[in-house]
Amino acid sequence: MNTTVVAQLQRQFQDYIVSLYQQGFLDNQFSELRKLQDEGTPDFVAEVVSLFFDDCSKLINTMSASLERPDNVDFKQVDSGVHQLKGSSSSVGAQRVKNVCISFKECCHVQNREGCLRCLQQVDYEYKMLKTKLQDLFNLEQQILQAGGTIPQVDIN
Amino acid sequence: MVMETESKFHVLAVDDSLFDRKMIERLLQKSSCQVTTVDSGSKALEFLGLRVDDNNPNALSTSPQIHQEVEINLIITDYCMPGMTGYDLLKKVKESAALRSIPVVIMSSENVPARISRCLEEGAEEFFLKPVKLADLTKLKPHMMKTKLKNESEKPVAIEEIVVSKPEIEKEEASSVIEILPLHQELEPMLSSNKRKAMEEVISTDRSRPKYNDITTSV
Numbered sequence: 078m079n080t081t082v083v084a085q086l087q088r089q090f091q092d093y094i095v096s097l098y099q100q101g102f103l104d105n106q107f108s109e110l111r112k113l114q115d116e117g118t119p120d121f122v123a124e125v126v127s128l129f130f131d132d133c134s135k136l137i138n139t140m141s142a143s144l145e146r147p148d149n150v151d152f153k154q155v156d157s158g159v160h161q162l163k164g165s166s167s168s169v170g171a172q173r174v175k176n177v178c179i180s181f182k183e184c185c186h187v188q189n190r191e192g193c194l195r196c197l198q199q200v201d202y203e204y205k206m207l208k209t210k211l212q213d214l215f216n217l218e219q220q221i222l223q224a225g226g227t228i229p230q231v232d233i234n
Numbered sequence: 235m236v237m238e239t240e241s242k243f244h245v246l247a248v249d250d251s252l253f254d255r256k257m258i259e260r261l262l263q264k265s266s267c268q269v270t271t272v273d274s275g276s277k278a279l280e281f282l283g284l285r286v287d288d289n290n291p292n293a294l295s296t297s298p299q300i301h302q303e304v305e306i307n308l309i310i311t312d313y314c315m316p317g318m319t320g321y322d323l324l325k326k327v328k329e330s331a332a333l334r335s336i337p338v339v340i341m342s343s344e345n346v347p348a349r350i351s352r353c354l355e356e357g358a359e360e361f362f363l364k365p366v367k368l369a370d371l372t373k374l375k376p377h378m379m380k381t382k383l384k385n386e387s388e389k390p391v392a393i394e395e396i397v398v399s400k401p402e403i404e405k406e407e408a409s410s411v412i413e414i415l416p417l418h419q420e421l422e423p424m425l426s427s428n429k430r431k432a433m434e435e436v437i438s439t440d441r442s443r444p445k446y447n448d449i450t451t452s453v
Contacts, residue, residue: 109367113260121260128253164343165253168365 078225087229090217097214098233102207107170108233126211129169133204136162137197144193155193156185162200173203243378244268244304248278248311248323249341258310258341258366265371270304275311275318279326282306282333306336307378310362313342313349321353328357337377341366 097103114121140158143151163178177199184192218228245267247258255271262269272278281304309327311320318326320340327333340353343364350361359377362370 106365109365112368113264115264118260125253125256125260128256132253160343161251164251164364167343168254168257 083221083224083226086217086221086224087226090214090221091229091231093214093217094231095233097210101172102210103170104172104175105170105233106168108231110168110170123215126169129165129171130204130208132165133162133174133200137201137204140193140197144190144197147190150188150190150193152185152188152193156182159185159196171204171207174200174207177203242266242268243307243375243382244270245308245310245374245378246278246281246306247271248273248275248309248315248320250274250312250315254312254364261366261368261371262310264368265374270306275315275320275323275326278309278311278323282309282327282336284326284330284333307381308337308339308374310339310341310374313340313353314344321349321356324353324356324358335381337374337381339374339377 094103098107110122110125136158140155143154143158159178159181163175163182166172166174166178177196181193181196181200184196221228243266245262247255247262247269249255249258249271250273252273255273259269259271270281272281283304309323311323313320320342324338324340327336327338334357337359338357339360339362340358341362341364342349345363353361360373
């Protein structure tokens with residue numbers, strides 16, 4: 078094991094994850110999620126995150142369909158979709174996605190179709206952005222493990 | 235306390251969301267519990283050995299053999315579910331003589347005080363706001379320990395629980411509180427596990443009526 082390489086990768090990992098918290102992509106709930114992962118379940122976070130992104134994609138599609146015709150918007154359906162998305166983004170620690178969902182819910186309540194469409198676009202953007210960021214994070218983890226190192230515990234305060 | 239796998243607490247988790255089921259399952263496993271997950275209230279009741287008659291939804295029959303094979307120490311359920319809500323499930327469990335001793339915990343992503351007090355009044359031990367954290371689950375142990383103790387001894391633990399929870403009930407409930415206490419006071423000296431079950435059936439029907447009337451109007 079090349080300890081310099083491992084140390085460098087670990088440093089990179091640490092800096093990257095801290096930046097994700099600082100930029101508001103992730104909140105404390107993500108660290109709660111990491112606590113649930115252990116040697117017995119090394120892929121837990123990746124699996125849950127993947128489930129979340131699948132949900133995002135599915136829900137965005139159904140909500141988009143519900144919002145399509147200006148004269149016939151099923152706001153109840155849209156609200157139900159936002160509710161689910163808000164719940165899962167909250168559980169995963171996807172702070173930016175969750176925040177958009179809060180505004181999105183408001184737009185549903187007042188039946189503002191234009192507002193809903195804007196929020197939908199934003200949710201789509203945010204989840205895809207987070208997906209890319211987390212993919213980079215998981216790649217770093219893999220590199221550390223392959224180099225024989227361990228993933229650093231990162232404490233966010 | 236006990237480290238063998240067979241003595242782990244067994245929790246039944248109910249949630250219609252696959253994502254949430256995965257989360258609660260991992261949380262519970264991490265807290266050293268054995269977990270069974272189901273995606274609806276009706277499936278939960280089936281698992282617990284209750285058969286719900288579709289023609290007469292108020293009639294519940296018990297299959298004692300099924301229930302005894304699977305000992306559940308706690309039910310944790312989401313509040314918002316299609317069909318049978320977590321609150322409906324809670325009611326059904328508390329109405330059943332065979333199941334009412336199982337502690338029930340409700341989870342919800344929404345912080346609605348009226349909802350929370352309604353669930354606690356109906357007999358829920360705890361109400362967790364989602365996202366549920368590992369630290370929240372440490373609150374479950376005392377409730378699960380009570381069921382283990384109840385099964386093993388003749389201690390009047392159930393009675394203490396009911397009396398202690400009274401202060402949480404709001405002022406409108408005051409009249410029903412007065413009605414309930416004397417019944418339980420009579421019960422204490424008579425307690426043995428055989429007699430208790432029979433008495434509990436009597437109590438559950440008596441105490442359910444005044445409570446439900448008051449609760450439905452205030453919600």
